[in-house]
Amino acid sequence: xxxxxxxxxxxxxxxxxxxxxxxxxxxxxxxxxxxxxxxxxxxxxxxxxxxxxxxxxxxxxxxxxxxxxxxxxxxxxxxxxxxxxxxxxxxxxxxxxxxxxxxxxxxxxxxxxxxxxxxxxxxxxxxxxxxxxxxxxxxxxxxxxxxxxxxxxxxxxxxxxxxxxxxxxxxxxxxxxxxxxxxxxxx
Numbered sequence: 001x002x003x004x005x006x007x008x009x010x011x012x013x014x015x016x017x018x019x020x021x022x023x024x025x026x027x028x029x030x031x032x033x034x035x036x037x038x039x040x041x042x043x044x045x046x047x048x049x050x051x052x053x054x055x056x057x058x059x060x061x062x063x064x065x066x067x068x069x070x071x072x073x074x075x076x077x078x079x080x081x082x083x084x085x086x087x088x089x090x091x092x093x094x095x096x097x098x099x100x101x102x103x104x105x106x107x108x109x110x111x112x113x114x115x116x117x118x119x120x121x122x123x124x125x126x127x128x129x130x131x132x133x134x135x136x137x138x139x140x141x142x143x144x145x146x147x148x149x150x151x152x153x154x155x156x157x158x159x160x161x162x163x164x165x166x167x168x169x170x171x172x173x174x175x176x177x178x179x180x181x182x183x184x185x186x187x
Contacts (some may be wrong), residue, residue: 001043001115001117002045002113002114002115002116002118003081003121003139003140004110004114004120004121004122004132004137004138004139004140004156005120005121005122005138005139005140005141006049006122006123006124006129006132006138006140006141006142007122007124007141007142007143007144008025008126008129008132008142008143008144008156009023009028009122009144009146010143010144010145010146010156011019011025011026011043011145011148011149011153012145012146012147012148012149013144013149013150013151013157014124014155014156014157015150015152015153015155015156016153016154016155016156017126017152017153017154018150018151018152018153019052019150019151019152019153020022020153021055021153022150022152022153023055025146025148025169025171026146028144028178029174029175029176029178030072031070031145031174031175032144032167032174032178033073033076034072035081035105035144035174035180037072037075037076038123040076040080040083041079042119042120043083043120043121043122044063044083044084044119044120044121044123045083045084045085045086045113045118045119045121045122045124045153046084046085046121046122046123047085047086047088047090047110047121047122047128047129047179048086048087048088048124049087049088049089049124049125049126049128049129050087050088050089050091050092050125050127051054051125051127051129052124052125052128053085053087053089053092053125054092055125059136060076060077060080060081061077061097062077063076063077064077064078066128067098076112079104081096081097083098084098084099084133085097085098085099085100086099086100086101086102086109086113087099087100087101087102087186088102088103088104088106088109088128090103093174106128106131106132107131107132107134107135107137110123110131110132110135111135111136114137115122122164123138126154126155126156126158127154129158130158132159133143133157133160133164134158134160134165138170138183138185139169139184139185140182140183140184141166141183141185142180142181142182142183143156143180143181143182144174144178144179144180145178145179145180145181146176146178147176147177147178147179151173154171164185165182165186166183166184166185166186167184167186168181168182168183169182169183169184170182
């Protein structure tokens with residue numbers, strides 16, 4: 001069975017995006033960016049919600065051809081393009097490369113993907129992750145917490161019907177007060 005991880009940048013008050021989908025508060029340092037690049041390199045399958053897909057897909061396929069691109073961004077772009085992806089949306093049509101579209105029930109498809117043999121899966125996008133959270137499908141949560149209060153926006157966690165007990169398995173500090181915390185779901 002595959003492991004499913006939900007990892008995103010998050011504000012100290014728990015949001016992945018400020019009002020208006022503003023992500024300006026979460027621009028990663030080189031060190032954090034390298035962590036994300038290594039994460040993408042170790043992911044066998046990425047699951048994307050529509051909004052995160054629409055934010056990522058216009059840039060990364062051609063990022064290595066942009067002016068002033070850094071070697072770290074080139075490495076990330078290549079890893080991102082090579083990584084198999086599944087996008088969950090009822091409004092998107094036609095995807096390129098090694099990306100496929102799922103427009104049906106997300107929890108059912110995520111359960112099916114988890115049951116397959118294969119390496120780890122990451123889920124991105126708070127709305128899609130909320131569906132997986134409510135269905136009890138997430139095995140690990142990774143929060144890259146930035147020392148900023150944004151006051152509202154899109155929350156990392158969704159409202160749940162029951163508690164989910166977690167074990168802290170890793171912490172790591174980055175420059176600028178950014179803190180990684182990784183938790184495994186206690187089953």
